[in-house]
Amino acid sequence: MAETHSLQDLQQPAVSSKVFIQRDYSSGTICRFQTKFPSELESRLDKQQFEETIQTLNNLYAEAEKLGGKSYLEGCLACLTAYTIFLCMETHYEKVLKKIARYIKDQNEKIYAPRGLLLTDPIERGLRVVEVTIFEDRSIGSGR
Amino acid sequence: MEKFSLKYKVLHLFGNSTTIIRNVANGGTGYRPPPRTKEVVINGQTVKLKYCFTCKIFRPPRASHCSLCDNCVERFDHHCPWVGNCVGRRNYRFFYMFILSLSFLTIFIFAFAITHIILLAVSHRSGFLNALKDSPASVLEVVVCFFSVWSIVGLSGFHTYLISSNQTTNEDIKGSWSSKRGKDNYNPYSHGNIFTNCCAALCGPLPPSLIDRRGFIQSDAPQLAPPTNGITMYGATQSQQSHMCDQDQCIQSTKFVLQAAATPLLQQQSSEPVILTASPENGGSLPGRTSLTLGGPCTSLPLGQPTPPTSTPSLSCHEAADMLPIHGHGHNHSHPLQEPVAHHHFLTPEEVPSPPGMLHCGSPLGHSHTMQAGFYNPASQDSLHEDSVRGLVKLSSV
Numbered sequence: 304m305a306e307t308h309s310l311q312d313l314q315q316p317a318v319s320s321k322v323f324i325q326r327d328y329s330s331g332t333i334c335r336f337q338t339k340f341p342s343e344l345e346s347r348l349d350k351q352q353f354e355e356t357i358q359t360l361n362n363l364y365a366e367a368e369k370l371g372g373k374s375y376l377e378g379c380l381a382c383l384t385a386y387t388i389f390l391c392m393e394t395h396y397e398k399v400l401k402k403i404a405r406y407i408k409d410q411n412e413k414i415y416a417p418r419g420l421l422l423t424d425p426i427e428r429g430l431r432v433v434e435v436t437i438f439e440d441r442s443i444g445s446g447r
Numbered sequence: 448m449e450k451f452s453l454k455y456k457v458l459h460l461f462g463n464s465t466t467i468i469r470n471v472a473n474g475g476t477g478y479r480p481p482p483r484t485k486e487v488v489i490n491g492q493t494v495k496l497k498y499c500f501t502c503k504i505f506r507p508p509r510a511s512h513c514s515l516c517d518n519c520v521e522r523f524d525h526h527c528p529w530v531g532n533c534v535g536r537r538n539y540r541f542f543y544m545f546i547l548s549l550s551f552l553t554i555f556i557f558a559f560a561i562t563h564i565i566l567l568a569v570s571h572r573s574g575f576l577n578a579l580k581d582s583p584a585s586v587l588e589v590v591v592c593f594f595s596v597w598s599i600v601g602l603s604g605f606h607t608y609l610i611s612s613n614q615t616t617n618e619d620i621k622g623s624w625s626s627k628r629g630k631d632n633y634n635p636y637s638h639g640n641i642f643t644n645c646c647a648a649l650c651g652p653l654p655p656s657l658i659d660r661r662g663f664i665q666s667d668a669p670q671l672a673p674p675t676n677g678i679t680m681y682g683a684t685q686s687q688q689s690h691m692c693d694q695d696q697c698i699q700s701t702k703f704v705l706q707a708a709a710t711p712l713l714q715q716q717s718s719e720p721v722i723l724t725a726s727p728e729n730g731g732s733l734p735g736r737t738s739l740t741l742g743g744p745c746t747s748l749p750l751g752q753p754t755p756p757t758s759t760p761s762l763s764c765h766e767a768a769d770m771l772p773i774h775g776h777g778h779n780h781s782h783p784l785q786e787p788v789a790h791h792h793f794l795t796p797e798e799v800p801s802p803p804g805m806l807h808c809g810s811p812l813g814h815s816h817t818m819q820a821g822f823y824n825p826a827s828q829d830s831l832h833e834d835s836v837r838g839l840v841k842l843s844s845v
């Protein structure tokens with residue numbers, strides 16, 4: 304048994320299924336994802352943990368799209384410089400997107416990978432969904 | 448049994464209590480189901496999200512499909528024939544500044560052309576008509592400018608109104624938020640006051656493009672993990688799918704042959720979409736213009752089987768553009784109905800596509816947001832990527 308499995312263990316874990324967390328449009332066209340806990344993850348993840356992740360993502364996207372003095376200033380400055388300023392610096396939105404990428408990587412490493420899950424950055428899905436890939440559970444002794 | 452559990456899962460996924468997915472009977476070959484819609488409540492207003500058969504996504508609110516650009520556009524304003532592109536979420540402020548500066552320019556030219564003629568008339572003393580004869584170009588200029596001023600300044604004024612009320616041209620024309628529709632009808636996207644609306648539209652944060660226009664598509668290659676004991680279901684459906692694909696491919700190629708025979712040589716262009724959709728049936732690479740718009744990161748997606756086994760074989764259908772962009776300065780577009788973009792499956796209402804997109808923002812002042820759709824179906828998850836790849840061009844925020 305051990306020999307037949309060892310080669311497979313060296314390969315990448317197979318994808319068992321994917322769950323997609325859709326956009327939540329209840330507050331308009333801003334980027335928000337539904338915090339409802341999908342049933343497919345019930346066996347793998349804490350509801351609280353999941354909601355916290357999604358909520359943080361939502362907050363980060365809200366920060367990116369926030370209308371305020373800072374974003375107005377950036378917009379006006381960009382307009383005045385004929386948008387050439389973006390050759391030198393990146394927009395606030397892009398900065399937050401990088402922050403989000405770091406956050407997701409961090410979450411994956413700390414929480415999701417040990418549970419055989421993988422979060423995909425929504426930007427790679429066109430900000431349409433948060434894709435959670437569920438890998439099949441190969442751990443010996445998993446009573447699932 | 449499997450089918451039911453799948454459908455249940457998908458329904459559960461869309462478990463938002465305010466989401467209503469209208470059921471559509473899934474007939475056999477030759478039957479096109481009526482358009483599907485999804486309702487969401489946005490800031491108190493119920494909005495219907497339509498499903499785009501071309502782009503294979505449920506359009507986000509305020510998005511619309513442009514048949515001229517052949518994709519869905521976020522916050523669709525209108526398709527401008529003068530610039531040859533759609534005006535949407537990411538380029539609206541530039542468009543507005545363009546028409547604003549253009550109106551200043553036309554007023555400027557108009558004023559100075561008139562001044563020139565007047566000065567000539569005054570200096571000549573031989574009469575106004577002689578002055579006009581001296582400089583016939585000015586006359587022409589004045590005439591052209593006169594009409595331009597009215598149209599451009601009118602357009603600028605119109606867009607200023609739209610910005611202040613946070614509406615799109617599309618919404619204004621349709622009267623989506625007009626009080627004439629109902630007492631309780633209001634614009635859920637408006638920020639409340641004019642100043643905030645203006646600032647948001649003109650100086651708000653600019654999201655980057657989600658499309659890598661210079662990337663190349665990787666040819667589809669099945670990258671499924673070999674079926675192990677844990678995924679026998681997966682393995683079983685594979686053969687089923689490939690069988691389905693052959694059938695679909697046969698139907699598609701037959702259709703294409705018939706179509707190619709029927710259409711004259713000049714219209715070859717229009718039959719392209721048929722080719723586009725034929726190849727994904729068996730996971731072939733996508734030719735045509737879509738290939739230019741897929742990004743590098745795409746390559747990481749396994750592009751596998753297209754259709755889930757539960758769907759019916761493909762049919763062609765027309766994507767009727769659901770809006771008529773009547774340009775502010777009086778140009779009407781007629782949209783030719785798009786050539787049948789053959790879809791290789793129909794969705795049962797339960798298989799509501801959950802759209803995974805595969806995009807990457809790469810282009811500098813790029814204008815497009817693209818999104819795709821797919822199916823949540825554990826047995827054919829790669830069809831999601833398949834469809835997502837195909838739909839990659841389909842939603843832009845321009």
